[in-house]
Each structure stands twice: as structure tokens, then as C-alpha cells.
Amino acid sequence: MRRAAAWVLVAGVLAAPWLIAAAIPRQQRYVLHVLIFTALFAGLALSYDLIVGHVGSLSLAHPAFFGVGAYTAAILATRAKWPFLADLLAAVLAAAVVAALVGVPLFRLTEHAFAVGTLGLALVAWIVANNWVEVTRGPLCITGIPKPAIALPGGPTLAVTTLPGYYWLALGALGAIVLLYRRLTTFRLGRTFHAVRDNEPLAGAAAINPLKYRLLAFTIGAALAGGIGALYVHYLSVMCPEEMTVALTVNLLVIVFLGGVGSLRGVLVGAVLFTALPEVLRLAPTWRLVIYGTLLLVVVVRSPEGIESLLRRAGGARVAR
């Protein structure tokens, strides 16, 4: 029964472009745009949750990694005319390398100092994006980033130029991140991450090197954020420094902590609610922020562990993880 419901959900998500075209043809473009953003934000939030939810390090540096990936892809695609898959890979690697390099000194800091250090990194990255005009064009933004074109083996090139096409591309990326997220957060690797998160001194006695696993989660999370950054700029065709401000961190914190930190379902629900909802609320522009703010407060007060814990309680005795 649950299995059937899950398949219906998957089919519905995959067929969304057609369903929307049939139901509300006049708004198809807008709704698809919101859904693409939701998929990209869900992927970004999952990459963030690997760090804050599974090894318990409150990093505020995610916009920096998103930005490194976004700028790497934007610059390579416009100036060096790299093909899409190549600049996507470069974006992933660039973000991973930056994370591995800054991670070593950052993880010498603990808890609050670590959070402040990572916040500093995000600010520095934003300042560099704004002022290194020769490379990033600063506030003028990098424009004219081409739509993704994927060279298929055997000759033909699949150009992702339509909104439905981009929707499926974003969905595919989200699917890949979900699979990787599950591999990383369950079985032996997940257990090691959780041991470090729950009790670092004891993890040492269990022969776990806490620094190694913190750095691993940090680097993989950053790499995925870099990849999302690349997808993001290919979709918008523009990359500006404003895309990597602290506002992005706030969004991610809301999605992850109100959705359900450390939980795949919680983060996905959080991404859908807190990306799509502000858009839906645009229908009542004056009340938008009031309703959004009230909703945030209600969740924080009623269910401080996130919406995931509400779902779990609603699901009765079933113990979900």
C-alpha cells in the first residue's frame, strides 16, 4: 500500500510538466520554474544536511561552495566554451578542493568558533566575487551562460532548452543526490558519521578519526553544492554575487532545521514547503511575509525538531530514521 503510494508520487513528479500543462496551461511556465527551483534547493539542502545533520558541524560556509561551483561553471562555459558536462565536473571538483583546503584549518575550531569561521569564509567568498572584477565581472554579473547541451555517445547532442527539459535535468540531479545521500548516511559510513556527531570522544575509543570523517562529509557536501551551483547558473544563464550571500544560508537553515535535520524525508519536505510556499504566497503579496513568518514561528514552537517529527508522530508507532 505504502509502496504503491510511493510509485504514484514518483510517477506524478516525473509527469508534472504534462499534468500542469493539462490542468493550468496558462501558468505552466511559472509553475515549472518554481518546481525547478524546488528541485535545485532540495539538492542543495541535502548536501548541506550531510554536514549539519550527519556529522553535526554547524557550517555556514555553504554559499561559498555553491558560489565556487557556480562561478567555475559560468566562467568555463562562457569564456573557455567548455561543454556542459565538463564545466559541471569542474564545478564539483573546484568546490571539493576549496572545501578540503579550508576544512583542515576550520575543523581545528570547535562548535561556535567553527560556525563563525565558516561564516567568515562565506563572507570572504562573497567579497571576492564582488571585487575580483577581472574574473567574476563583479556586480556586472556573468551573463550569456548557455543552456546545457549534453553530448550523447554516438554523435547527437541533447540540448536542454525547454522548461520541461530543464525540470527533468534538475530532477535527475536531485535523484542522484538522494541516492548518494542514502549511501552516505546509512550502513557503516552513516554509522561512523553519526558516532562522530553524537559523541566525539567516544568515537575516538571506537577507532574513528573524527577529523577525517568530518572533513569527508564537509568535502562531499561542498562538492554537491558546487554541482548545484553549476546547474543553477546554466538554468538562469546569469551568475551574480548576490546569489551567494548569507541569505542563502538562512534559506538552507530554514529548510534543514524546520524540515528535519538529519532526515532525508524531512529535508525534502522542508525544501518543498519553504521553496514553493513563498512563491505560492505571492498571490497575496501584502501578507506574504507575515504568513511565511507566522508559519516559521508555528513550526519552531510546535515542533522544534522539525516537520519530520510531526510526520513521524502522525505515522504512529512506526520508528522512522
Added chain:
Amino acid sequence: MAFLEILGLVKRFLGVTAVDQVDLAVERGELVSLIGPNGSGKTTLFNCVTGYLPADGGRVLFGGHDLTNNAPHRVARLGVARTFQQVSVFPRLSALENLLVFLQQHQEEQLLARLLRTPRLRQLERDAVERARRLLDLVGLADRADASAGTLSYGQRKLLAFAAALMPDPELLLLDEPAAAVNPTMINQMKGHILELHRQGKTVVLVEHNMDVVMDISQRVVVLDHGQKIAEGPPDAIRRDARVIEAYFGR
């Protein structure tokens, strides 16, 4: 050379010398107790041996390896297990997972193998689950295998932490007050477990305040006072030692 050899170990906190030139040799298969009044440096000594505190002087040798100022995970990797005085578990992992996590780092640790979940790794995992269930059964927690460790009672967590330390089949066990703050039935149980480990040929060093336990099971007792070793010998001799009596009761 002895199996565990501590040579002139020194640890200072600001002005206080918590461990002062302590020498201690433990032979393979021995069951040794470390006693002394509160603040005499027993736990600090454990922490220096297992890499939780850097020593200010001296050396720690174990089975041909130099443990001095190694990181805790390296010491654990070499086959030294320890428990903590403050009961310590992974609260959000299940009781079973608490045991599994103590074995897996001694096996396949390659990232790729773990991501791909190779058949070999799956087999290791099945064997680990079987061993973990046997150990949970041994300490009487078989029916709580799937409960989050954080929901267990104090005594149950203490038993869980003990079982977890046994998971990688360590050669040397450092147990910090296994019988403290638990009921008499459990003290007897714990005594039985420790004697069984001794019978299996494991080397055990015990920090304990409960004198019945210490005098009952130890082959040798080492007494610390103000960071210095003041006496060492079989339980009966220690019981009558004037310096020990003075350290505990004053002159």
C-alpha cells in the same frame, strides 16, 4: 619487556602534578587494579595511555608500539579498548549499532568499498551483527537491541558501553570504574564478566573504588596517591600496607 609498559609518566595541570613519574608494567594476561583516593591520578593515567591527554613526560609502550601521545583512534586501532567513568554511549544509535560501530573501523575502512557495499563488506557486517547480538545477550540487553541507546537506563548504558569495548576483541582493556554507581546484582555480574575476560587470556587494567571487587578479582593492585605510585603488590599485602592505609584514612 612487559605487554603494557608505562615509564616515568608525567602529567601536569597548571601547577598540579596529576601523574608524577609513574612506572607501571603489566604482563600479558594479567588482571591489575589501580586504586587510590579521589584525585590521585588514576583516570588521568588512563587518559594519557589512551591518547585523550598529552603526557608531559615519560613513555607508554604497548606490544612493541609506542603509544606516547598518539591520537585516541590510533591507540584503539592497536587493540587497546577503554571504558569511561562517565557512562558514554552514542545516544541516537541503537544498542546494536553502538556495538557495530566499535568493530567496523578495525575492518574495511575504504570509502569506495563502503559506498559500494561490496559483498565482502556485507559478509563482515552479517558476522558483526551476529557477534554484537551474542555480546548483547551476554550482558542481558538482547531484548533492547533496537532501542536507542539514549533511552536505556544508567545501568543498561553501563553494560552497553562495556559490551561495546569488547566488540573488537581487544588485547588490552582499561576499565574505568565498571562497578561504580550500580546495584549489587550488577556488580556481581560485572565481576563475572571481568573474570571471564581474564580466563580468556585478555589483559585487564581496572580503576575501581569498590574494594570488594578489587580485592576479590585482582592478581595485583597498584596504589596511587597524589599522582605517585605508593604501593604495588598482591591484594592481601596491599590491604595491610601502612602507606595505603594512611593514604585512605589519614594518619
